[in-house]
Amino acid sequence: MFKLLEGPQTLGRGKKFWLCFVAVLAGALSYPLFADSYGVGNFAYFLIWIFMALGLCLMWGYGGMLSFGQTLFFGIAGYGYGVLAINMGGGTATIAALALSVVLAMIAAGILGYFMIWGGINGIFFGIVTLSATLVLAFFLGQTAGPEWHIGPARLNGFNGMKGMDPLTVGDFYVEGSALYYVMVALIVIVYLALRMLVNSGIGNVIVATRENPQRAEMLGYDVRKYQLLTFVIGSGLAGLSGALYTSWGQFITPSSIGLPAAAMPIVWVAFSGRSDLTATLVGSFLLLFGFQTITVYSQQAALVLMGALLLATVMLAPQGFVLGIGKLAAGWWGGRGPSDAGASLTETARLQSKES
């Protein structure tokens, strides 16, 4: 099973890569030892968004489905966590609220995905329909200011957003500060490794085959719609995980984290990083979030202008993504030879053939 951690669909293999991985992980784990609590909280905040980016990377880079709806599911799970945590009364129940809210986002993704994928919507329209749904949710939540908009004791509060839910709690222990940071790091390691295994598995190969040519994949006997729906649900579920963690982190959520320009952010991170690889997305998204946060302190608008410029520059200059390009260069320089695409697709073909027989 662990053999699937490296394979044709992911960059990085061999001892050197995993040594780097362990070194970065060790750095991340020891960070709270020498940083102040503000810095740790900030880092935990960047890590929240990584799940959303990885989910989009899976859908867009591997599955070829450009979803603009990451913040839709972020919002569903974020508000879901708030409503559930308030209604279930905090305490250890918040863990259940977290899990349930992610399930809620996945169910919503399943319903929306069913209509789009079985209706044969793809390419540009996939993006437009998901974005429309996102904006409508943001508009809807924006006008829920009145006291009549409540679910149990949880008020939705319109543009001001929902607040008053408990953070993640185990017994009497609030998962905050460096505890939350360690939870985030652990979750990211789990999600990252699990996604690596998924995309290198047989299912992952079908997902990539569908991206390359849906008709061919269908002719080979796969019901590509099921694989697309699976990809969409997992990717959107990861956005939901981000949303629930976000609400738990700050104990509030507002419609502005769903609508524009928030909806464009995951696209910028993943496009800039290089959508076709999980590691590139992980590294690139973290760097962008770090940079964005640094500039936002001075001017949020300027930071967003920069994000727009980065997106434009990425598409015009390096459509495959900057971080991925640099990563490939570095790998080629270090390892003597880069992981060539031809080799990767050959192994892919071999794997598919062995599976068929």
Place this chain on the structure above:
Amino acid sequence: MSAEVFSLFYQFADVFAFLILSAAGLAIVFGMMGVINMAHGEFIMCGAYVTVGLVNLGVPLAIAQILAAVTAGLIGVLVEFLVVRRFYKRPLDSLLATWGLSLIVTQSMLLIVGSAVRGIGTPEGSFAIGDYTFSTYRLVLFGCAVAVLAGLYIIFMKTRFGVIARATMQNAAMAKALGARTGRIYAISFGIGTGLAGLCGALYAPTMTLIPTMGATFVVESFVTVVIGGANVLLGTAPAAVFLAMIRMALNASYGQIIGQIGMLVAVIVIIRVLPEGLSSVLVRRGR
């Protein structure tokens, strides 16, 4: 009785005009080049700001609106030349590029002009039928929407440019081989599309608050109209707007704007399951 009937028509006309005016530009660009202009809302915003700026300088409203549409059209041609042109082979990338552009424009506007600008107020004038009074300007908007449809019909069906443009739409390589300057056709169509977006902004400028993010108010409606319309925008957009306006009108009247919008979205999601190619595919099949 006639007052009630007219009231229904008025509500329908209001929504229909909004859908057509906000979607026409997007539909032309999509139908022509297979590209969705994500900065569509920003061209609408541009039209609105130019209108209000000119009116505040003392230019009469109607002239300001025409100038605003022309400005948006010219900026569109420039954007096509600088950005969109590179992505005709990669429509998804053009989506991202224009989205990047949209972010840059919206946020720069927020930085430069701030959040709100002095508006100009809806032109006075109303008339009464029975017990109801109606705003004249809303009917003017409906008239403009019908005029836009008629204008597009004439441009694309009755002029030499239209013939070449439709040929390019159908098969760009073949049209090019026959001597059509497809690059120029694309640039002009993109300009027409953004000009129509500017016109939409100009026409709605008096009725709404001007903020740099106002484009977002229009994009959902324009997106869903184009999605439902389908690939053949010349055939699909108007019936799509009629269909959506009916749903929207019914829901708006009984449950309010936001439920109207949600209902419209749900209708769209159900429709794409049944008619993935949009309404125009049905119309094309009927026509054969």
